[in-house]
Amino acid sequence: MSDTVTKQVSPEVLMAVADYFKVLSEVSRLQILSNLRAGPMTVNDLVDATGLGQANLSKHLKVLTQAGLLSRTPSGVSAYYEIVDPLVFELCESVCDSISDRLLQQAQKFNQFKSFSKSP
Amino acid sequence: MSDTVTKQVSPEVLMAVADYFKVLSEVSRLQILSNLRAGPMTVNDLVDATGLGQANLSKHLKVLTQAGLLSRTPSGVSAYYEIVDPLVFELCESVCDSISDRLLQQAQKFNQFKSFSKSP
DNA sequence: TCCATAAAAGGTTATATAGTTATATAATCG
DNA sequence: CGATTATATAACTATATAACCTTTTATGGA
Numbered sequence: 001m002s003d004t005v006t007k008q009v010s011p012e013v014l015m016a017v018a019d020y021f022k023v024l025s026e027v028s029r030l031q032i033l034s035n036l037r038a039g040p041m042t043v044n045d046l047v048d049a050t051g052l053g054q055a056n057l058s059k060h061l062k063v064l065t066q067a068g069l070l071s072r073t074p075s076g077v078s079a080y081y082e083i084v085d086p087l088v089f090e091l092c093e094s095v096c097d098s099i100s101d102r103l104l105q106q107a108q109k110f111n112q113f114k115s116f117s118k119s120p
Numbered sequence: 121m122s123d124t125v126t127k128q129v130s131p132e133v134l135m136a137v138a139d140y141f142k143v144l145s146e147v148s149r150l151q152i153l154s155n156l157r158a159g160p161m162t163v164n165d166l167v168d169a170t171g172l173g174q175a176n177l178s179k180h181l182k183v184l185t186q187a188g189l190l191s192r193t194p195s196g197v198s199a200y201y202e203i204v205d206p207l208v209f210e211l212c213e214s215v216c217d218s219i220s221d222r223l224l225q226q227a228q229k230f231n232q233f234k235s236f237s238k239s240p
Numbered sequence: 241t242c243c244a245t246a247a248a249a250g251g252t253t254a255t256a257t258a259g260t261t262a263t264a265t266a267a268t269c270g
Numbered sequence: 271c272g273a274t275t276a277t278a279t280a281a282c283t284a285t286a287t288a289a290c291c292t293t294t295t296a297t298g299g300a
Contacts, residue, residue: 008155009150009154011147014147014154017150018144018147018150019145020219021141021215022141022142025139025142025145026288027131027138028288028289030137031131034129035128042246042247043246043247043248044246044247053290053291054247054248055247055248055250055290055291055292056289058249059248059288059289060288061247061248062248068218068222074247074297076246077245077246077247077296077297077298078247078297079248085222087215090214091211091214091215092137094207095137095141095207095211096133096136098188098205099140102188146258148258162276162277163277163278164275164276172259173259173260173261174276174277175260175261175262175278175279175280176258176260179257179259179279180258181277194267196268197268197275197276198267198275199276199277199278
């Protein structure tokens with residue numbers, strides 16, 4: 001048998017992974033995560049920080065919490081939300097690097113024109 | 121100046137990152153990527169491998185190509201698609217690990233019940 | 241107990257897009 | 271050139287969901 005057998009990934013797993021990515025595919029949610037990077041915040045704090053509406057924000061927080069990215073800690077009349085899994089930021093950084101690389105590569109292609117005007 | 125200054129990430133960057141994740145948030149596209157892991161394939165190959173409709177598949181391939189994840193190489197009457205950036209698979213693995221960890225943690229919580237029935 | 245504030249839940253609308261069917265483009269071969 | 275095969279595009283439908291508004295729940299203080 002071969003060394004790297006290419007088994008098909010089960011649809012169940014693909015679905016779970018797709019769902020995870022879907023959670024990260026909204027600017028508003030990335031904004032929330034970005035703000036929470038500094039530490040726990042209440043919903044009100046996040047309303048001020050992000051400019052999102054309270055109801056809308058609350059729903060996004062629910063999505064993020066159910067996906068296991070945030071934890072919710074009620075405190076009196078407020079609720080603090082906090083990053084649970086810092087993996088998110090690693091993922092974002094990797095993606096940023098990838099996008100950056102791609103743009104650089106594309107930029108280089110356009111430099112090929114220079115060889116016309118600057119030949120000896 | 122502080123050591124770890126928490127600058128806000130620009131909306132432009134957040135949008136690009138969100139778009140990238142959005143590309144990965146569909147089971148059909150993950151399926152395509154998963155199949156292409158073994159090597160380049162034509163559209164027809166992928167129709168057979170994934171069971172997706174040809175038109176539908178073609179659209180997904182366009183999305184994946186425009187996002188910089190795949191490359192397209194016409195060959196005669198066919199077109200070969202190929203993974204460009206293996207980062208995708210690293211991302212998927214990380215996400216799978218995260219999901220797995222979370223499920224294990226949840227499972228442990230339910231084991232707390234055992235202490236009732238099994239005490240000396 | 242009543243009030244004020246914080247957060248969540250419910251309902252509505254607008255928009256994006258996955259999937260399907262039908263058609264168009266393009267390349268190879270007779 | 272006409273026929274065939276492989277891909278891509280266009281138009282359409284159905285569904286999901288983000289944003290907004292309103293209402294409800296819950297907590298702490300007067």
